[in-house]
Amino acid sequence: MDIIEEEIKKKYNHDIYVALGSFDGLHLGHMKLIDTAIKLAKENNGKSMVYTFKNHPLGVINKKLAPKLLMDNSTKIEVLKNKGVDILRFICFDKKFMEISPEDFVLNIIKQYNIKGIVVGFNFRFGHKNSGDVELLKEFSKKYNFKLFVVNAVEYNNEVVSSSRIRKAISQYGNVEEAKEMLPHPYFLEGKVVRGRQIGRKMGFPTINLDYNEDFVIPKNGVYFTAVLYHNKFYKGITNIGYNPTVEGKRLNIETHILDFNKEIYGERIRLYFLSRLRDEKKFQSIEELSLTIKKDKEYVKSQNINC
Structure with a gap:
């Protein structure tokens, strides 16, 4: 697995299918997105990519709202490598990144990495002040000629799997058994x-x-x-x-x-x-x-x- 932590000047020639998200914990919902990107890459003789952050965005936007973390970066790398992801793009979320408009964000990644398909969750937000959403991404997919794949929520025990749900299960209830069922380990x-x-x-x-x-x-x-x-x-x-x-x-x-x-x-x-x-x-x-x-x-x- 290639790990990209800094901006690179070379352009990727492979067709790349990327899963976008914060991915704290790499829970069942996250893994469904990543599995989709891997499957699309294999079907189209391309490469799979996970594009995510080294740090939690809320830690920069508003430290008081920043959640406790479920997984460190070395474990994230370990899990994604074992999963068979081809490329991991690790971005440091900072004030400069925070100012990027939704359109510039999309343009940057599709040009730099030759993106042919983007995989996101149903509630994905992106760009300055989280102003971009799935509907806007659909418009960009037509404008810039890439395929968009929106993955629906994954449920466990009739409830949507999310990082916040897992944090609550662990810290408020001590329900580590339930957390175990939603995490990769x-x-x-x-x-x-x-x-x-x-x-x-x-x-x-x-x-x-x-x-x-x-x-x-x-x-x-x-x-x-x-x-x-x-x-x-x-x-x-x-x-x-x-x-x-x-x-x-x-x-x-x-x-x-x-x-x-x-x-x-x-x-x-x-x-x-x-x-x-x-x-x-x-x-x-x-x-x-x-x-x-x-x-x-x-x-x-x-x-x-x-x-x-």
């Missing part, structure tokens, strides 16, 4: 392992603490069955997200007990996949009661399979 956080207060170790349940990136969606406080990816191997985990009320914690922690694991991995990076929600975080009457509950969580997790 279970939702995960990635980061460095840092030292915590060592309280779990004293109870016989040593834990690792994740130095998480606050730009990404954090699941609702509670206890989760997780899969820890460390050095290309998966381990079962029990992850607590919260403030550890039983031991009077003050900062939001993402703390994981890894089953059948006894290595010191401080300073190393892991991925933490959220597979299912076990229970709410609660304040126990004693350390003994907390310890007993963790033992029950551990027995349950032992009986489960990792499916990432």
